[in-house]
Amino acid sequence: MNDDNVLKVGSNEMELVDFRLIKEENGKIYEGVYGVNVAKVREIIKLPNLTELPGTPEFIDGIFDLRGIVIPVINLAKWMNAKEPKDAKMQMRVIITEFNNILIGFAVHEARRIRRISWSDIESTSFTSSDTGAFNKTKITGVTKIENDEVLLILDLESIIEELGLYTPTTEVTTEIEQFSGTALVLDDSSTARRIVKEALQKMGFNVVEAQDGKEGLEKVQELINIFGDNITQELKIIVSDVEMPQMDGFHFASLVKNDPRVKDIPIVFNSSISDHFSDIRGKEAGGEVYLTKFNGAVFYEEISKAVKTKNNQNLMTV
Numbered sequence: 001m002n003d004d005n006v007l008k009v010g011s012n013e014m015e016l017v018d019f020r021l022i023k024e025e026n027g028k029i030y031e032g033v034y035g036v037n038v039a040k041v042r043e044i045i046k047l048p049n050l051t052e053l054p055g056t057p058e059f060i061d062g063i064f065d066l067r068g069i070v071i072p073v074i075n076l077a078k079w080m081n082a083k084e085p086k087d088a089k090m091q092m093r094v095i096i097t098e099f100n101n102i103l104i105g106f107a108v109h110e111a112r113r114i115r116r117i118s119w120s121d122i123e124s125t126s127f128t129s130s131d132t133g134a135f136n137k138t139k140i141t142g143v144t145k146i147e148n149d150e151v152l153l154i155l156d157l158e159s160i161i162e163e164l165g166l167y168t169p170t171t172e173v174t175t176e177i178e179q180f181s182g183t184a185l186v187l188d189d190s191s192t193a194r195r196i197v198k199e200a201l202q203k204m205g206f207n208v209v210e211a212q213d214g215k216e217g218l219e220k221v222q223e224l225i226n227i228f229g230d231n232i233t234q235e236l237k238i239i240v241s242d243v244e245m246p247q248m249d250g251f252h253f254a255s256l257v258k259n260d261p262r263v264k265d266i267p268i269v270f271n272s273s274i275s276d277h278f279s280d281i282r283g284k285e286a287g288g289e290v291y292l293t294k295f296n297g298a299v300f301y302e303e304i305s306k307a308v309k310t311k312n313n314q315n316l317m318t319v
Contacts, residue, residue: 009285010255012119012214012248017041017095018152020110023082033152034076034108035115037244039274040097040157044111047073047092057164061107071096073105074160084109099158099273100167101293106157115152117144122154124189124213124246141189142246158273169196169295178305179205182237183224186210187217187253188271189245196295197240197271204304206237214248217241218256225262236266237308241288243272243279251286258287267307271295 016035023030050062050073059078063070073094077084094105122142139156146152161167184206188194198208209224211217221236228235239257241250254268270283275293283291289307292300 009282010252012252013116014038014119014244014249016115016117016152016154017044018112018115018146019093019095019108020112021077021080021082022085022109023077024085025083029085033146033150035117035152035154036095036097036106036157037154037274038114039276039279040099042096042098042103045094045096047094047107060164064105066096066103069103071103071105072164072166073107075107076155077107077109079160097157099275100161101275102161102166104161104166115146117152119214119245119249119252120247121145122246141244169297171196171200171295171297173298173301175298177203177301180237180305180308181205182235183207183209184237185217185220185224185239187212187214187240187245187250188242189213190242193242193271193294197300200297200300201238201240201304204301213245214241214250214253214256216247217253218248221257221260221263232262233265236263237311238304239266239268240271240304241268243270243274243283251282254283254286254288265311267311269303269307271300 015038017038019034019036021032021034023032048064050064052062053060059075061073061075063072065071091109092107093111094107095111096103096105122144124142139159140153141156142154144152158167184201186194186197186201186208188197189212194210198210201208209220211220224236225232241253243250250270250272257266257268258264267289268287270288270291271294272279272291273294280291289310290303292303
């Protein structure tokens with residue numbers, strides 16, 4: 001394989017599976033262009049025979065057995081409250097995804113291709129329920145332009161498993177939480193995720209500074225350097241970063257921090273819904289001390305404590 005075709009850590013690029021959803025509205029057929037991060041995709045298959053589940057939401061088409069694993073299938077068009085053309089099911093594919101250590105299938109009308117897109121070309125936005133007809137349930141985490149002035153929308157698939165109660169962050173712990181001082185920087189485009197991480201770090205005694213993406217994260221790092229100067233490494237004790245963020249992703253942010261001699265020794269912990277093994281490896285290549293899958297309080301506290309204490313011990317050895 002040509003090295004130019006390999007998605008490099010810190011390149012601030014992502015690869016998306018381009019898939020299509022078709023809706024019928026006022027007698028006309030419309031095709032929507034959507035994407036999901038390749039890192040979250042296990043495989044793409046033809047729509048299998050499904051076993052219906054009584055008493056479940058209408059947008060759950062059923063379940064099927066995939067090599068011994070029972071996979072629920074979410075019909076994305078139904079979830080978005082879009083009216084499907086009558087022959088749409090004949091073309092359908094199922095995108096098998098894995099995030100937050102959960103396998104789930106999403107039924108779409110067509111899986112078109114893989115696109116490589118720079119995070120800097122993705123705008124952060126969200127659509128909430130409104131009088132928008134067929135798309136009043138749509139939730140979007142990012143928007144980018146493709147050829148022919150079309151717009152590709154990145155769906156917030158994680159919100160579906162939260163709606164279904166398949167994933168709930170574990171925030172409570174039974175052991176005593178170790179206490180620290182200083183500042184922690186948190187990067188995440190999800191306000192909910194930032195709140196969970198911020199509250200956890202505050203319980204550990206940290207003063208928390210927040211950023212919505214890697215670009216803003218770098219600005220916050222520079223602001224802290226301006227305030228604390230040569231003492232920045234004594235003040236900024238830990239950085240906790242999401243991976244998928246518009247403008248600048250967590251890996252690219254980390255690579256820039258690790259190339260700055262003023263802050264390169266500050267530990268970075270990745271906290272992401274992407275739960276494939278390769279992202280764990282890529283996180284370490286980008287300079288992260290550990291890669292966590294959102295969100296287990298006991299594991300989070302343990303790994304943050306370990307990273308901060310390791311850094312403190314290294315500082316003592318160099319004094």
